[in-house]
Amino acid sequence: MAEDLKKMYRTVKGDHFPSEIRITFGDQTLVYRKRTWKIEVEPGIIEERGLRYGENPDQEAALYELANGNLILGECEYIEPGLGLVSSLREEDLLQFGKHPSKTNLTDIDNALNILRYLSKKPCCVIVKHNNPCGVAYGETIAEAFIRAFRADRIAAFGGAIALNRPVDKACAEAISEQYFEVVAAPEYEEGAVEILKKRKNLRIIRINRIDQLEKYWGLRVVEFKSLMDGGLIVQQSQVNKVKGPEDLKPAVAVKPDGTEVRCRREPTEREIEDMIFGWAVEIGVTSNSVLFVKDQCTVAIGTGEQDRVGVTEIAIFKAYTKYADLLCYDRYGIPYKQLELEIRQGKRPESQKIEIDEETKAARAGLPGSVMVSDAFFPFRDAVDVAIREGISAIIQPGGSLRDWESIEACNEAEPPVAMVFTGQRVFKH
Template sequence: MEDLKKMYRTIVGDHFPEEIKITFGDTTLTYRKRTWKIKDEKTGEVVERGLRYGENPDQEAALYELVGGNLVLGGCEFIGPGEGLVSAITEEDMLQFGKHPGKINLTDVDNSLNILKFLSRKPACVIVKHNNPCGVAYGENIEEAFVRAFRADRIAAFGGAIALNRPVDKACAEAINEHYFEVLAAPEYEEGALEILKKRKNLRIIRIRRIDELESYWQRRFVDFKSLIDGGLIIQQSQINKIRSPEDLKPAVCVHEGREYRCRREPDSRELEDMIFGWAVEMGVTSNSVLFVKEGATVAIGTGEQDRVGVTEIAIFKAYTKYADLLCYDRHGIPYKQLELEIKKGQRPASQKEEIDAETKAARAGLPGSVMVSDAFFPFRDAVDVAIAQGITAIVQPGGSLRDWESIEACNEADPPVAMMFTGQRAFKH
């Protein structure tokens, strides 16, 4: 076991070249390996190091920044040199190396920015774990944004990566410092904030200078590579979020067997705002996915399932689990699972769990009034029915199913009726 623990803290050297060149017809893109000069913990000597390791401690890995070449294909101009975010982090930006960053730490930050770039108009926080968001929220200030995102899924956020779109102040730093995280990224840190954050010695604290310019990346595409096990590649354009405002949404209308089906109820202004917010979050979630959002914060996020009703049921289960855990944590200062264990051991009365379970059931885990977001159309109405039973009031989804009429009927048959809008865009992410 000691050897395993040592592996997790060891910086693995890599044999990848200092420079990579990829030629697309007449255009060559040049990538330079990113390394940092750090002080060796044992010797005190300044050494140059790249990534700690890849997805696992026995995988070499390297980070590359695009430094040359401007690619234009089919009229699409891709992101060019000098626009780096995570790939452009320097020693000066790595305010605390912590255990030294590995591949997962930086890809989690990258996906946080992928969501955060759509949320620039208000203070916002994205917490990512294993490349999926745990909690995402707006706030009146950056501390409130963090607290709301954290409380959306306190369990999954443990050891996650935080990205914020406003400078970290002392109040936000104190709130973050109460819990364990692996990485924190922000555009800047106000006076006194770093001293608080550095009490967590293993926390990687990163300044990403272009976070305040993230919205300019909204319409910019990058070349998205997928490596195959045979050494081959699939290359695609990165996706662009086409939903900027309520005007970009489409009414849920379809024709089936000569009859027009239309949602009877239109979403109100709050629901429309949550649709825009939820679709922005959806762009960073592994498909098949369904999530629930309310008042500018995620309620529950279901990720990466093979069937839509299944991921809807998982998202609902997670909502109940997280709601009960948060009640337990606020009331007793311990996780819900620990409460269960202590009751089993006779250390606490069973009534404590019974009260929490009853409150969670009565509140339906905070789902009533929330907006359901689906990254693809509903092939059947079953997922819609399951969500409506939990009190959701509106749905946003791409539309385009042969059975759209069934989902529209489910919304119209609900009491009260549920609003639905189409995006006209699928948001799969694999």
């Protein structure tokens, strides 16, 4: 039975989707061509195949590249052909197939690029797992960016997809090869880096030529399709980040029911503004409802996909504590925190080791003090703000627009020390 399950994940399913798809919008037509590669399906047997499989091994899937058509609807001109990233991968870009890519691998990289296009100023790493970022960080070098992003959530990064916006050097390759990942994508690989990465035989090593030009994609929209279970479709424009710099941040001001104006008293510092802009770029790629914390242009914790905002805030805080304790344990004893708990139960380690880590984590409040809170939508109540302030967050960026914005602003003003808050005027739900 176990061998059957392993075989299921090794299988290349193939597909029955057509080589070309045409989508007509009134009198305008977009033409998409299926992307396939020549791969070794069995030792010595080369076949032309598309995606390995879909989200699960029993789902057929296909990858299509926009080949023709310049769609204009109203005042919006959508992305043109010839700008392919993930959809235009060729055999020579797949430097190591590993278990050649599935739908999940490529959509993970695509969402990483969706975030990276807003973070081009410095070397940056985005690690994605199940189409959500689990660690994002700037660094002075690309190796430092990877290490910071990995250490932001070492647990969730396991088996994830890495996207980097600078060429991978040997130092970065060595750091990546020490861990287990499924995919790494970069604009280029310096001499010797690929050989180091190939120590991981199943790692998909991908070169995406336009990653170094991602900033050009900032304002480009695509048409997004959501298929309904009854065969219907919902069509929408893709999201575009409207926060390019400090000038796009708006003062947190609201009016109480009695007509009194409430204004956030403290202005954010330069460091907090940098973290706000960084965090908002990351938030674009996080499944809603979401709240995340950022400090020194690195994610501290990311809460995703919850139905209520105070709940996702509490989950993000819980994750911060969990990751902080795990990293302490890993640095100190070379094992995960959960492994430490197991070995204590088995009598292999003294409980004092866990107590010490727990106390240090609590004393540091998981590194949350001084971090910026980022929310993809307004706070309907002040409860989520209060929960975060108790953990020491120093600033908040959120869309604004709630009837109770004044309550959240008052929570910031009442804090000791006061907390800064700004509005973006833009909601960034992602479903």
